[in-house]
Amino acid sequence: MVNSNYYMMDFLYVTPTPVQAARAGNAVHALLLYRHRLNRQEILPTLLMGMRPLCSAQYEKIFNTTRIPGLQKDHIRHLRDSRHVAVFHRGRFFRVGTHSPSGLLSPRALEQQFQRILDDPSPACPQEEHLAALTAAPRDMWAQVRSSLKIQAEDALEAVEGAAFFVSLDSEPAGLTREDPAASLDAYARALLAGRGHDRWFDKSFTLIVFSNGKLGLSVEHSWADCPISGHMWEFTLATECFQLGYSADGHCKGHPEPSLPQPQRLHWDLPEKIRLSISLALRGAKTLSGNIDCHVFPFSHFGKSFIKRCHLSSDSFTQVALQLAHFRDRGEFCLTYESTMTRLFLEGRTETVRSCTREACNFVRAMEDKEKTEPQRRALFRLAVEKHQALLKAAMSGQGVDRHLFALYIVSQFLHLRSPFLDQVHSEQWQLATSQIPVQQIHLFDVHNYPDYVSSGGGFGPADDHGYGVSYIFMGDDTITFHISSKKSSTKTDSHRLGQHIEDALLDVASLFQEGQRPKPRCRGLPEEDSGHGSSSLPCHRRGSKATTKSTNF
Known part of the structure; x- marks a missing residue:
């Protein structure tokens, strides 16, 4: 969190629907359509200068992937397939199936499942609310706690780590606001990068974040791939959920609900006292990291x-x-x-x-x-x-850069126990x-x-x-x-x-x-009306100045 993971934003100036469950339904459906195309090898390789294909190996681990902590080193766990997503809302974890016997659930059926979670009044169990803060803790600590967790709550842990990806249904709105465009956009960035320190599973390949006003975002784990890979997926998702799938006039996903679908499965965690202490320590560290980050976003x-x-x-x-x-x-x-x-x-x-x-x-x-x-x-x-x-x-x-070569030489010197003042200096810069x-x-x-x-x-x-x-x-x-x-x-x-x-x-x-x-x-750009993701109204441009102002003019 903060030091490795990165974030991806939604559209700046528009929100296609203010209905949280609907935006989640379309976005999850679009993401899984991308996975389907990926599995069928229908995503064309990126061409440099329109001629030379770039290696596509990083695409393999976009979905069904989790970073597993270890005492000496972490490793990447990737599954061939996963038919569910793990969902976090108000301190509770759920398992939501994404497929029926006839195939991928429709956006409207997924919206229905997410709405059921939003409407579920049950409270979070003690310490369950802050459990995910462990994924922001020092890796050795998290590795030790995870060993206990795997024994005490194996099914729940597997439901999260074995999910296609993680979904966080946030209880607060996000994105640019009319009243304070600068501060609201900066807060949006902080929410995506760190959240509250316990409402993202930072080890999943990515967490889809859906805010209460329908705004989207991603928190992406970095070890499995680099930004152009997740960016390619995110472009497809935004374009598909907005232009291809679309929304009805009342902001819901198109189609009809499926009342016969089973309820989302609530995950239960049996947390012994020693794990609860670790969660408290992890949460304190996560809040320190989150509180120390100063984000500023502005459209020039x-x-x-x-x-x-x-x-x-x-x-x-x-x-x-x-x-x-x-x-x-x-x-x-x-x-x-x-x-x-x-x-x-x-x-x-x-x-x-x-x-x-x-x-x-x-x-x-x-x-x-x-x-x-x-x-x-x-x-x-x-x-x-x-x-x-x-x-x-x-x-x-x-291949004619210097830094990866220098890093590789430094690693070799450590394994061979050969001290190199030059490599020590390079590594410390x-x-x-x-x-x-x-x-x-x-x-x-x-x-x-x-x-x-x-x-x-x-x-x-x-x-x-x-x-x-x-x-x-x-x-x-x-x-x-x-x-x-x-x-x-x-x-x-x-x-x-x-x-x-x-x-x-x-x-x-x-x-x-x-x-x-x-x-x-x-x-100058237009600002959409506050209660709708549709339409726009003309506003004058604002000058950027102190911390309370920004060059961002519109939303």
Whole structure:
């Protein structure tokens, strides 16, 4: 939780239905349709430059997968199939079957099952409510407790770990609100990343989170795969549940309930006293982690990838160099910067690091802060920085990065008991700025021209260093970039909102180099009515400023 898991958000500006059970029904059905296509090998491999296929091995473990804690190392448990999901609501666990003898349950039948859980008045048993906090505890502790739990509550534990995925039906609403768009969006990110520390099963491959107002989100365990894999699934889910499955006029799933379906099965946990003490300790640690995370999310709507393309520049490199400028203004110094890129050109490839803080980027940043430099000089230095970043990106993708090799050498040195001062130093260096772009991979699923608000808003992750930042970004359509920033409140050196302001200013300052000193103006969006996920009303744009304001204009 926070240090490894990451989150994915729903649409920013629209919620297709405010009915919680209906949104859960459509989303679960869409996820299982994706699994069906995956099992039938109907999902085409991603092609690099439209020609070179990327390794698809990571897709295997999206579903029916759990990370199992161990005393020395964890392992991944993956089942060939699972015909149920595990559901958490108000401290209680349920097993919900997803199939009948005739096949996958309809969205309306799934909605009915989720509504039965929402209507169930039975209370949580002692300590059951906080049980899932163990999955956020130190792994050795969780491994020991799980051994006891496997004896005391084997059936319940198997129902959770053997589920297709985990579903959390939250009792609170989430998402952007009219009254306070900045604070509500930041709270939404925190709810997805950490929740209350005990309402997600952080070891499942992913937890689908459905809030009381119908807003969705994912909490994703990181060890089984990287973000582009879960992102591909999430794009399909959002597009399918909204555009293909749809909702009736009253906000319910289409079709008819199935009253003959058996009730969802309540899971029962026999928790001895020693496990209850461990749960209390785990919950305390989870709340400390959750309370220390400072999340800030804002859509930058002055320009997007279409403007950057008109400048004949890479959108990712453009953003990365601008981030260097923003971070320098925030901290007054340069730092070791991590940008993840995929190595799926190779069998079972995962990621490599692009070290984005280059000499060329530093030269550009210094020029931006030097009043003696002219705009043509700054523009030329910016292009050099972008070209260098592009070269490093291509090298990392093709196996010519350094960090995975250095890490492998460090591991070997540990096994051989050979001390290497050089490798010790490399391993101890801190990534004070960790960054990642969330790719949009299936733009054909969304009609960004006719329905510009129905686009993925990406996701985020925690900082890699106690005094650092985590920054992810996604290009929403052609004219918006959404940033997800995280840091730790305990640090006196960081402030996620402050960095957000610097990012906005840096992007505008860089753009002005290509627009003869003119700063692009933000594009206004519509805000849907509060009691409905449908329709929109025009509102003026809000300026981003202090912690209480944001560049986000609409919902």
